[in-house]
Amino acid sequence: MNYDLTDEQQMIYKMMKEFSDEVVAPGAEQRDKDKAFPKEIFDQLGKLGIMGLPFPEEYGGSGADTISFAIAVEELSRACGSTGITYSAHVSLGGAPLNLFGTEGQKKDYLVPICTGESLGAFGLTEPNAGSDAGGTETEAKLVNGEWVINGSKCFITNASYAKIVPVTAITARKDGKKEISAIIVPTDKMGFSVKAPYEKMGLNASDTTEIYVEDVHVPEDFMLGKRGEGFKQFLITLDGGRIGIGAMAVGIAQAAYEKALAYAKERTQFGRSISKFQAIQFKLADMAMKLELARGMLYKAAWLKDHGRKFSKEASMCKLYASEICMETCRDAIQIHGGNGYMKEYQVERYMRDAKLLEIGEGTSEVQRMVIAREIGC
Amino acid sequence: MNILVLLKQTFDTEENIVIENGQISEENVEFIMNPYDEYAVEEAVKIKEEIGAEITAITLGPSRTASALRTALAMGADQAVLIEWDEQEADEWTASNLIAAVVKNRDFDLILGGNMAIDSGSGQVAIRVAEKLGIPHVSTITKLTLNDGTATVERDVEGDVEIVEIQLPFLATTQQGLNEPRYPSLPGIMKAKKKPLKTFSVEELSLENEDVTTATVIIDQYLPAKKQAGQILEGELQDQVSELVQILQNAAKVV
Numbered sequence: 001m002n003y004d005l006t007d008e009q010q011m012i013y014k015m016m017k018e019f020s021d022e023v024v025a026p027g028a029e030q031r032d033k034d035k036a037f038p039k040e041i042f043d044q045l046g047k048l049g050i051m052g053l054p055f056p057e058e059y060g061g062s063g064a065d066t067i068s069f070a071i072a073v074e075e076l077s078r079a080c081g082s083t084g085i086t087y088s089a090h091v092s093l094g095g096a097p098l099n100l101f102g103t104e105g106q107k108k109d110y111l112v113p114i115c116t117g118e119s120l121g122a123f124g125l126t127e128p129n130a131g132s133d134a135g136g137t138e139t140e141a142k143l144v145n146g147e148w149v150i151n152g153s154k155c156f157i158t159n160a161s162y163a164k165i166v167p168v169t170a171i172t173a174r175k176d177g178k179k180e181i182s183a184i185i186v187p188t189d190k191m192g193f194s195v196k197a198p199y200e201k202m203g204l205n206a207s208d209t210t211e212i213y214v215e216d217v218h219v220p221e222d223f224m225l226g227k228r229g230e231g232f233k234q235f236l237i238t239l240d241g242g243r244i245g246i247g248a249m250a251v252g253i254a255q256a257a258y259e260k261a262l263a264y265a266k267e268r269t270q271f272g273r274s275i276s277k278f279q280a281i282q283f284k285l286a287d288m289a290m291k292l293e294l295a296r297g298m299l300y301k302a303a304w305l306k307d308h309g310r311k312f313s314k315e316a317s318m319c320k321l322y323a324s325e326i327c328m329e330t331c332r333d334a335i336q337i338h339g340g341n342g343y344m345k346e347y348q349v350e351r352y353m354r355d356a357k358l359l360e361i362g363e364g365t366s367e368v369q370r371m372v373i374a375r376e377i378g379c
Numbered sequence: 380m381n382i383l384v385l386l387k388q389t390f391d392t393e394e395n396i397v398i399e400n401g402q403i404s405e406e407n408v409e410f411i412m413n414p415y416d417e418y419a420v421e422e423a424v425k426i427k428e429e430i431g432a433e434i435t436a437i438t439l440g441p442s443r444t445a446s447a448l449r450t451a452l453a454m455g456a457d458q459a460v461l462i463e464w465d466e467q468e469a470d471e472w473t474a475s476n477l478i479a480a481v482v483k484n485r486d487f488d489l490i491l492g493g494n495m496a497i498d499s500g501s502g503q504v505a506i507r508v509a510e511k512l513g514i515p516h517v518s519t520i521t522k523l524t525l526n527d528g529t530a531t532v533e534r535d536v537e538g539d540v541e542i543v544e545i546q547l548p549f550l551a552t553t554q555q556g557l558n559e560p561r562y563p564s565l566p567g568i569m570k571a572k573k574k575p576l577k578t579f580s581v582e583e584l585s586l587e588n589e590d591v592t593t594a595t596v597i598i599d600q601y602l603p604a605k606k607q608a609g610q611i612l613e614g615e616l617q618d619q620v621s622e623l624v625q626i627l628q629n630a631a632k633v634v
Contacts, residue, residue, distance in 0.1 A: 007446065011453060011568045014411075019562055049565035062565040 005067070012068045016075035019048070028080035031206035032351050038083055038206055039162070045087070046117020053091060055099050059107050060115035066241070066303040070248040074299075077252030081355030082206035084252055085362075088245030089158040090114070093363075094121010097167060097183065097238045101226030106185065110165050124154040124168035124186075124212050125235055132368045134169070134181055134232040139214065141170040141184055147218045148172075148184055154212040156362075160195045161208045163188055168214065169231045183231040185223040192217040203354030240313050242363045243320035244306065247299045250323035250359045254295065257327075257334035257352045258288045264347075265337050275337070284333045291326035298322055314376035321369035324359035331356045380432040382423045383485065384456060385478060385492035385505050386416035388440055388447035392497050401599050402467075403498075412447040415493025417454075417560035418553035422523060423491055424455035425558060430525070433457050435485070439464045439477050445576060452571035453563030459576040462584070468499070472594040475507035480584040483512060489530075490550040494519045502552070509550035517543050519554040 005013065024041055031038055045051050054069050055061025069091060077084025098111045098121075113119040130136030139152025150170055160166050165187050173180040186193055192215040199209050226234045262285055265276035275281045302319040305312035331353035335342035342349050360366045390396065391409040398404065412420070423434045436451035438444050439462035448459035462477050469477065482490070490509070495502035502518075509516035521540070522533035525547075532543045535554045563571075581591055610626075612619040627634040 007449060007572060008568055010446065011449060011563065011571070012565065014450075015453075015562050015565075015568065047564070048562055049567075053565060057566075062569055064565060064569065 005071075008064065009068055009071060012064065013071045013075070015048075016050075016072050019044075020075045020079035024076055024083050025079035028083075028206075029345065029348060029351065031080070031082065032203075033205075033345070035205045037162075037208050038080070038086075041083055042086065042090075042117055042120065042162075050087075051090065051117035052095070052111075052115025055095055055111060055115050059099070059111045061095075061111075062115075065307045066244060067300055067307060070244055070251075070299050070303045073245050073248035074252035074255070074296075077249040078256045080206065081249065081253050081352070082204045084249045085204055085358070086120070086159060086207050088242070088249055089123075090121040092242040092245040093123040093238060094159065094163065096241050097123060097225060097234060100237065101183070101234050103222075106223075106225065110185065113164055119164035120159040120162040120208075122157055122159040122163040122166045123235075123238070124157050124160070124166045126154060126156045127152070128155055132364055134235075135179065137169060137171055137179060137181055137232075139168060139170040141172050141182070143172075143221060146221050148221060148223065150184060150186065150214045150217045150219070152214050154214075156199075157195075157210045157212050159208050160188065160210040160212055161197060166212060167225045168212070169235060172228060172231075180229045181231040182228045183225040183234060184219060185225050186214065186217055186219055190217045190219065202357060203351065204358055239363055240316045241306065243316040243369075244299065244302050244312075246359050246363050247295070247302065247316070247319035247323040250320070250327035250356065251292065251296050251299055253352050253356050253359075254288070254292050254323070254327040254330040257331045257349055257356075258285070258292055260347070260349050260352075261285060261288065261330075261334035261337040264341075281337055284337060288330045288333060291330060295319070295323040295326050314373055317364070317369040317372040317376070320359075320363065321366055321373070324356070325366060327356045327359055328353070380426065380430065380489070381485070381487045382426060382432045382434045383482060383487045383490045384416070384419045384423050384434060384436045384451060385490065385508065386419065386436055386438050386447060386451060387413045387493070387496045387498075387504075388438065388444045389413045389496055389498040396602065398600055398602060401597075401601075403600065410443060410446065412450050413493050413496045413498075415495060415497070415553060415555070417493075418555065418557045419491035419493055420451045420454050420456060421558045421560040422553060423489075424561070426489075426523075426525065427455060435460060437478060437481060438462070439469060439474060441465050448576055449571045450563060452574045452576070453567040454561060455567065456574075458574055461576060461578045463578055463580050467593075470593040470595045471501055471503040471507060473591055474504045475511060476586060476590040477581065477584060478504070479508050479511035480586055480590075481579060482508065488548050489525075490514075490548070492550070492552050494552040494554045505550060505552050512550075514548055514550055515545055516550040516552070517545055518552045520551045521554050521556040523551065523557070 049062045052061035053064045057063045073084055073088045076087050095114045114121045141148040141150040165185050167183045167185045169181050169183050171179045172182040194213045196211045265281050266274050268275045298319040302312050302315040305315055334349045338347050338349055341347045388410050391411045394409050426432050427434055434456040436448050436456040436459045445461055452459055460481055492505035506516050517532050517534055519535045520532050521535050524531045528547055530545050534541045612622055
């Protein structure tokens, strides 16, 4: 056993911490109010080689490990949840499927701009009637004269407004009433492809959440990503990695809420002493510190398993489920410790809570995580 | 062009500092590259990018100090030298002797170091090294322009600017305003481990015993007294003024 980060991981942590404190945090509150996407932050992250963090150097990536990815997501999210989710989705939903399943040519064409930050990464899976239940997928692709002709729509797609391509899952055949689902790469400048961002969200206001409309979009037959008919299976593999990203976001936001609550409790005086001297407040803070430690431990374990080529589905689900739930609890208690001030935007903890709620929903709800874990333990 | 950068690893003064038995506790302390030295590294890397240079970062301290050198390597330095020093902190005399002993066997055109370290704040080590090497130095620089064999340097003199022309090789200490230190890039971090980091023991430097014996002793260290809350005077302006004079005369006893 070794609980120390490696030299590289420590340096990445330091760099990401400084970057997050100095560049990401200062505008976070305003961006939340203005619903302003932090494009310039991602340009800078691109220059620093962070956008292609875990991908091979031959495609412009930096070849770092999953623990480093978790550290980067955690630090960005500690400063700004919207920046954290944009980055996490960019890497784990946008870049990872191309890296895992793409052909050499697809990687050269589409993974490279993702690594440099020229394009953000996005993936089109969710539809109004299909999320974790892929059976509801309605988007359909038909092979006509060597081209896929795709029709359908997607919802809740992160980053699509800033993406050069969006792979989408679509029905590519029907056999005995069963749908064959494949992933097809769709360049976003194709005729018939449109992106709308109509949502009014509870939180993560500075992230790009879109609807995608695909109307008679033609792409060459070899734009298939991975194997035909394995679109959903591939996506489940992708999601295992994505859950580490969500877990890291949760740890980052929980850390931010905990730090704010601890500082406030020490500073706020009532009944002649700082409220951190009251057991009712102390117990909340002690629980926060403990849960954070446990969630981070699970996060690093899931990332470590992935880095060592071991099976990590169960641990990724546990990490995502536990971290997102303790993140909500921590945010709730952080607001409580702040009292009336906590309800005010100025103190930031209410933003953390609004941002945190998505983590119990996105990339598989808490209920779906429990289904995954139950299946993994043999239920 | 060969550039040497002298740097120090310090504790982060923005973190909570705990003093135990007159010593700063290293328990749970965050160690960072002295911020003034970051300007020195950045300036060296900028020169390297503009006209090409081989940059060597040098420091002394216990093994943990290597991480400050790795940061310099990640920012763009080419190699690093660590002088192992495990005892209590070297004073300016010892530190400059050790560094000069390493530097004098090397080729260099320019030596850069921070104006001072944020922990001890003496601002002496780098300029002592210049003295021991018999080269000129210019301190607290805010602009550096290299010409052919000379340099034009702007230095901060208590808020004013002094422009100095100086012959290479020389040593300069860097001041805030010289540049904006970069974040180490991720590829830089990944490459840093593969760059050479040479370690010297004090014995290998074959110095006289007195050169490595600290010439000063820290007798005590303590934290500054907690700042008292200010007093806000109220009432008519006239009354406030007389009350203030009263306080300055009788309570503060400064008038």
